[in-house]
Amino acid sequence: xxMTHATMYARVLAGDAAxxxxxxxxxxxxxxxCLPSCKARKPKPENVRFFPSCxxxxxxxxxxxxxxxxxxxxxxxxxxLETIEALAAEVRRQPAAFADARAVVRRSGFxxxxxxxxxxxxxxxxxxDLLLRARLDQAKQRLLTTEETLANLAFGLGFDSxxxxxENFRAFNGLTPAAxxxxxxxxxxxxxxxxxxxxxxLRRALSRDLHSITERLVGDTYTSVVRLSTGPARLTLQLSPxxxxxxxxxxxxxxxxxxxxxxxxxxxxxxxxxxxxxxLGLARLVATREELRISRTPSVFDGLLWSIIGQQxxxxxxxxxxxxxxxxxxxxxxxxxxxxxTPAAVAALEPADLLPLQFxxxxxxxxxxxxxxxxxxxxxxxxxxxxxxxxxxxxxLAVRGLGPWSVNYLMMRALGFPDCVPLGDTGVTSGLxxxxxxxxxxxxxxxxxxxxxxSPYRSLATAHLWQFTQPAPS
Ligand SMILES: [Zn+2]
Numbered sequence: 240x241x242m243t244h245a246t247m248y249a250r251v252l253a254g255d256a257a258x259x260x261x262x263x264x265x266x267x268x269x270x271x272x273c274l275p276s277c278k279a280r281k282p283k284p285e286n287v288r289f290f291p292s293c294x295x296x297x298x299x300x301x302x303x304x305x306x307x308x309x310x311x312x313x314x315x316x317x318x319x320l321e322t323i324e325a326l327a328a329e330v331r332r333q334p335a336a337f338a339d340a341r342a343v344v345r346r347s348g349f350x351x352x353x354x355x356x357x358x359x360x361x362x363x364x365x366x367x368d369l370l371l372r373a374r375l376d377q378a379k380q381r382l383l384t385t386e387e388t389l390a391n392l393a394f395g396l397g398f399d400s401x402x403x404x405x406e407n408f409r410a411f412n413g414l415t416p417a418a419x420x421x422x423x424x425x426x427x428x429x430x431x432x433x434x435x436x437x438x439x440x441l442r443r444a445l446s447r448d449l450h451s452i453t454e455r456l457v458g459d460t461y462t463s464v465v466r467l468s469t470g471p472a473r474l475t476l477q478l479s480p481x482x483x484x485x486x487x488x489x490x491x492x493x494x495x496x497x498x499x500x501x502x503x504x505x506x507x508x509x510x511x512x513x514x515x516x517x518x519l520g521l522a523r524l525v526a527t528r529e530e531l532r533i534s535r536t537p538s539v540f541d542g543l544l545w546s547i548i549g550q551q552x553x554x555x556x557x558x559x560x561x562x563x564x565x566x567x568x569x570x571x572x573x574x575x576x577x578x579x580x581t582p583a584a585v586a587a588l589e590p591a592d593l594l595p596l597q598f599x600x601x602x603x604x605x606x607x608x609x610x611x612x613x614x615x616x617x618x619x620x621x622x623x624x625x626x627x628x629x630x631x632x633x634x635x636l637a638v639r640g641l642g643p644w645s646v647n648y649l650m651m652r653a654l655g656f657p658d659c660v661p662l663g664d665t666g667v668t669s670g671l672x673x674x675x676x677x678x679x680x681x682x683x684x685x686x687x688x689x690x691x692x693x694s695p696y697r698s699l700a701t702a703h704l705w706q707f708t709q710p711a712p713s
């Protein structure tokens with residue numbers, strides 16, 4: 240798709256980082272060229288010329304901007320981002336080496352304000368939260384692989400007390416450290432839901448496609464076929480207002496636990512978002528559903544397929560296409576249920592296989608090409624979850640067929656990043672229109688501007704906006 244001068248200029252005015260690398264902005268009056276996101280003063284449209292590459296801009300006699308470093312970007316280098324990524328990797332590898340969040344900030348070499356800004360921008364979080372999650376992740380690893388006592392573990396990882404360790408562990412994981420250790424051999428486990436958990440919304444999320452052939456909700460029993468690293472397995476959840484009882488048909492306790500925590504959205508900070516909404520004078524956004532959470536997709540590949548299939552068609556038709564793809568490339572399991580397809584199975588298809596299933600030529604191409612990138616190792620889905628949000632976004636935007644909407648949708652629904660907005664989403668704009676009593680539907684730039692107030696919880700804000708104009712589930 241070729242962009243017009245007006246489109247590119249609008250992206251420059253908006254400082255849209257999603258367009259970095261797609262074109263470069265030459266400013267004829269100053270003789271420099273920039274990224275679309277450059278924070279320098281905006282040039283007049285008549286003084287701007289757009290270039291497809293840094294080389295092309297240099298050949299026209301322009302110099303690289305010292306503020307936004309377009310050459311570094313096009314080489315794939317981003318020194319500030321790389322510093323923060325190296326630090327985050329160090330925290331995750333060795334959380335015990337950091338006494339507290341201040342130690343993380345000191346190690347970054349940036350001032351406190353700048354460090355907080357960078358963690359928020361690139362990891363959607365604070366240094367303290369990143370450290371806490373790193374400690375809890377390491378605790379999970381060690382619970383599964385060692386016989387260390389809980390006290391040793393807690394103090395060794397830097398928790399102030401055994402009870403602080405217990406409390407945090409339970410809040411993020413829905414069970415105690417001891418119960419987590421039992422997952423090594425157990426095929427069943429129970430997760431305690433936080434007080435006020437909105438079961439009706441979970442039920443609605445788990446039964447969005449009433450004709451689904453991978454999952455089914457009957458009464459309080461949810462059954463689905465999930466694809467784990469060991470292969471397809473049946474997952475059964477017994478739903479109740481205070482706890483979820485899970486059972487899996489293979490020996491994959493820890494992996495299943497992570498999947499269920501994602502389905503329930505247990506690791507999201509619903510309370511903090513509700514507090515922010517009230518502080519903004521927007522209590523009506525969260526009224527009656529303060530505990531709303533985003534139900535994550537069972538796998539990243541599942542979310543990826545959904546974000547491509549769901550583009551520009553209505554929901555029932557998207558469900559139909561997805562079912563047909565699963566029937567074509569998935570694996571029959573039992574009781575009429577299918578295991579979702581692997582990337583390799585989809586990669587083996589040809590567009591001609593999908594056209595009779597009512598896929599458009601373009602959708603068929605995108606689905607198959609993306610699956611081939613994964614099957615050949617060019618796109619590593621497992622790596623995405625540990626990347627910085629910025630790196631994950633850039634990696635996904637480079638995939639043909641994934642635009643800013645799909646990428647942000649995927650990041651919030653499949654990867655669990657807390658500060659994403661699927662720009663251009665009609666559910667979001669309808670929600671903003673009603674919530675803020677606007678005169679007209681906000682365009683992409685207005686949406687971006689309005690959503691800034693919800694940072695760093697824009698994913699939860701999106702989920703609330705989706706519900707705002709919908710009837711509550713019964
Ligand atoms: Zn610049």
